[in-house]
Amino acid sequence: MGKKEENLLENKPEWVGVKYQFYPLTEAIIIGVVSFCAIFLTTYFIYVQTLNAQKGEIREGLLRTGAVCAAFVDGDGHGQFISQDQEQTVAYTRALQPLKNTLHADSTIAFVYTLVMKNDKVFFILDPTPAGIKGTDGIETKSHIMEPYPEASPVLIRALKEHIRIAEQEPYKDRWGFFLSAYIPVYDSHHQFVSILAIDIRADNYFKRLEPIKRATIRAMVTAFFVSFLIAALVWFMRNFSKTMNNSRHKIYKDYIRLKNGDHL
DSSP: OOHHHHHHHHTOOGGGGOOOOOOHHHHHHHHHHHHHHHHHHHHHHHHHHHHHHHHHHHHHHHHHHHHHHHHHSOHHHHTTOOSGGGGGSHHHHHHHHHHHHHHHHOTTEEEEEEEEEETTEEEEOOOOSOTTOBOTTSOBSOOOTTOBOTTOOHHHHHHHHHTOOEEOSSOEEETTEEEEEEEEEEEOTTOOEEEEEEEEEEHHHHHHHHHHHHHHHHHHHHHHHHHHHHHHHHHHHHHHHHHHHHHHHHHHHHHHHHHHTTOOO
16 A cells, blocks of 8 residues: 555544445435325325315306306296295296206206295295106106105205305205205395305216316326335435445555554455
8 A cells, every 4th residue: 555545544533434334225214205205295284275176166156056056036026936836837947947947058957946934934936847857766857836844954944034145065955856056146126135046067077077186186196106116215225335335445544544553354
């Protein structure tokens, strides 16, 4: 060994003879888990915000469609319908026309109808669904004039009492199925409250519109897992390489000490 090399080793920095501790697998697992958790939480936050935004858009869309329909309902003539016998009259047929137009204009709308409240009980008035048609459960799909609606949700009752525009936050179930509904007040020509117009979409249609967000989130989670795995693998490789290099450096230093002391390798 030359004199220059000996001087360098004599004046070595403190780290030359230090044997650092490396735990490649443990460090890789910890960093991989932390990475996955960070990506998972970020993705979940975006998922919740996007899902809520989409739900809000669906509710707002129902309210907008219902508001257009309610504007064409004859509020002045609405109060005359008090008996199922009136369903064969020309006035009833004419009153149903705006509701029929709404159903024909948007195929996603399942039902549109009006309701009133008398003595704290809710009753149907206008419903353009054809009479005599029954669902798979044997229940007639049409609601008739002054037919009671005991399944009225708290949101619907609030709309009837407070005369406000409002939509259900989530789908609910009644005798006709599972629906998401919006409620819009109907007024007469003197701007006096007359009834609530309700507009429904089926729950399966509602969930179908949310499905792309859920699928995208699942794909993002799977991608997050593989990215975290790659990060962990890279950490393991780098730390294992550093461990090997440190061991080699430490062995060279020990060999030098032995040679310096006159020991044989």
